[in-house]
Amino acid sequence: MPFTTPFADRLNNVETSAIRELFKLLGKPGIISFAGGFPDSALFDVDGIREAVNAALTEEAGAALQYGATEGYQPLREQLAAFMASKGNQGVGANDLIVTTGSQQALDLLGKTLVSPGDKVIVEGPTFLATIQCFRLYGADLVTAPVDGDGVQTDALERLIVEHKPKFIYLIPTFGNPSGAMLSLERRKRVLELAVQHQVLVVEDDPYGDLYFGEAPPPSLLALSAQVPGSRDHLVHCGSLSKVLSPGLRVGWMVGPAELLAKATMCKQFSDAHTSTFAQATAAQYLKAGRMPATLAKVRAVYAERAAAMGDALRSDLGDAISFVQPQGGLFVWARLTGAGGKTADGGQLAKRAIDQGVAFVPGAPFYTNHPDHATLRLSFATVGVDRIREGVARLKAAL
Ligand code: PMP
DSSP states (O other): OOOOSOOOGGGGGOOOOHHHHHHHGGGSTTOEEOOOOOOOGGGSOHHHHHHHHHHHHHHOHHHHTSOOOTTOOHHHHHHHHHHHHHTTOTTOOGGGEEEEEHHHHHHHHHHHHHOOTTOEEEEEESOOHHHHHHHHHTTOEEEEEEEETTEEOHHHHHHHHHHHOOSEEEEOOBSOTTTOOBOOHHHHHHHHHHHHHTTOEEEEEOSSTTOBSSSOOOOOHHHHGGGSTTGGGGEEEEEESTTTTOGGGOEEEEEOOHHHHHHHHHHHHHHTSSSOHHHHHHHHHHHHTTOHHHHHHHHHHHHHHHHHHHHHHHHHHHGGGEEEOOOSBSSEEEEEEOOGGGOOOOHHHHHHHHHHHTEEOEESGGGOSSSOOTTEEEEEOTTSOHHHHHHHHHHHHHHO
16 A cells, blocks of 8 residues: 655655665675765774763663753763863853754754745755755755865855845864865854854854864864854854764764754754763763773874875876865865766766776765766765775776
8 A cells, every 4th residue: 555645845845865876786795885974883982982881870870761851961061061172162061062862963953943944044065965955854945155175165155145144054164074175264264254244143063073184173163253252152063972982872962052052952852852861971971081082093093094095096096087185084085077088077977887896985966955066976985994995996997
């Protein structure tokens, strides 16, 4: 019997992701996958998390296994505030943030609390696919701001703000997914000035900021907001433990104006009541044990090595058929097929041929809200060892 109950109108705004079709092919034996957006599970600090679980069950089993406050488990909120402060985000108290079920839920809560059908929201082109889908589910009319190697172009952004009067602007300033781009310090300040000048809310999604390979990136918009009077009132910052510790914990957080956090908390209450107290108590114990700096040092070193290996292999094997900026952090190389030497400049076509050669990546076009650049590709180096990266790029060369 087919399912005959009509779905809600809001589902008309979204389609299942084009790249899901590709993911179905990844089960092929022997395939080297640059397609995922996952951190490497071999890097999870299992011993540290086991100790944190044990401590949570020994010291606070009642709270860790009980219902909890929607805003978040207070010891975790305190640890997260301290973690933020350690990264230069001063002045964020435990009660200035709410814990979310991954930062994905923060994005959903922003859609739920802020977006009415037809509202304009400015996003980067390209941007995180799940954000596009999530905001569209609430009827957002997405406007794309152009990005270059220094992140979003602030002159164009200002023009778009004036023209579209958006409800908010969504940015991934540090090692964006998929672009890997890092917003320059100068542009970060400009974004905050624009927020104040045009009284527009800016959302900083920052799941990758800790994953830098050399020098630390410029301070987050949140940290810089201390230097731009009034900007904090127009800023939301979303953080996550997913990429540095474990995405399975589903622990993220959102810092923002009190009125917004109150509404988001109300919506969260009707959705999942609260983020798993067990996961929150575990995360709090982990942070309290002081393990994070060593974990960060380890994951940064491994991803840095893999990013370098991928960059070297792409340069030597694919030469002028591909252009990209060597990533300084994050999980991705964002590349563009140049069409040089009569080779294909279509990422979607190449993705299919690459699967036949035993390597997978994600074509870049779905990451655009409109006017997709079909020549782009997203290659993740995160879960593949250095030798397999070289082999995967050799297969990519064969596909090309
Ligand atoms: N924002 C961006 C830019 C991401 O890439 C991701 C994960 N791929 C998320 C948010 C969501 O992460 P999580 O819900 O695991 O914190």
